[in-house]
Amino acid sequence: MTALRPAPTPSASIAPRRRRPAAGLVAALALVALLLLAAAWPAVLATHSPTANDFAAALEAPSFAHWFGTDEAGRDLYSRVVWGTRESLLIGVGAATVSLTLAVLLGTAAALGGRLLSGAVGFVLEVAFAFPALLLALLFVAILGPSAWTQVLAVGIGTAPGYARIVRAQVLAARSSAFVEAAVALGHPRTRIVLRQILPNALRPLVAIFALSIGQSIVWASSLAFLGLGVAPPSSEWGALLDAGRAYITRAPWLVVIPGLVIVALALAATSLGGRLRMALETGEKA
Template identity: 70%
Template structure:
């Protein structure tokens, strides 16, 4: 359903997310407006559906940035010489010393709020944790029997890394990537709630949270509904990612 809403939002919500109705402002959820309306009378259900594409795009982009940076740092740490490996280890430790939210805030403060800076901030902020996971996978693969056998047969180091270590170490990342999409959307929405994400009147879910917080006591659905949607997507992505990871590990 989320994928359908991202690709073809008009099928689920034919109206315009920017359509105003000043005679129906701040109406609670009802049969006419499933998720209620906002301070300008815009239908919240329509805005949530039409904001799915941008929210998922931010989540996918941040997850891609995070895992790409994690793989590069982990590979430099686990598969290179002492100098480059030490530099990569220190970089991971320095990034890991910063709380994810603080690191993301620093990057957004430097780059300025925009969808691209949000993707980069969340991606860089969550990369250190994944880098440690990938590094462990690479070290485990490097010390495996099949790598020792390939080395004993005289295969060049680059061939061993490309043909044996990387494919076996990075295969579990498919599931991790899927799980990180939901986490990235949660982080992006948290930053947007602080006013550092996509600016209103965009229907992106974090922007909806940011716009609705001013009416938290008078019209709580403006925050509760987008928050529940974010939670459901995060749960769905986590469940799918764990299922993929289990199938890759067990072959079932």
């Protein structure tokens, strides 16, 4: 009679599996890396000069000679998209920075200020949040005039109220946490508790929100440019390309479709990376 062998433990029978990154995450990282390369060294990726006119080749469809086709002046659309990456990303990052900076200031004041300050800031946030972000952006563009800096300020201010409410909720949750109560019981100064306990824990999710905000800001800035309230021609910023191409949308639809797809692809990539980063932060907090 053979001796019974002990049953293998789960750790011995089941080998640990390495998690492979999802295809969507790999595609998002590859696209972001390609766009960063285009922003830093556009001459490496561009095939033509973005400002060279060739009226004999005007409004040519995408081909081997012109991958994205040409515009009304015969300029290579692919090269213009590549050279416009830097300006588009700067507008997106700048607007996201303005938005989250205002959100942190207003959200923290609404959560930690006195009764009068908290009530006033909370009222302002509720009123601002009731207006569509695009309407607020249009208001600032109408006051300041169309330009790249106006786009940054308009989109940043227009999207700040929504993020400020998130910051306010995070700060309130951190203020009522056990480690803050312990710090108060130990007699730590209020300033030290705010700077070392509340804000670092409350603002941690903003790292992921910043990535999401970049894609959203580029979409909003492109919307303003499409309405003729963005960077003036002959800029190759993506929104400006949309604005210039809409006059030829029936004759040369690639002038609008291709820049629009690039904007959508970047927004999806930023959303994917922001979501992954948020999940990673939440997993780290739970661990």
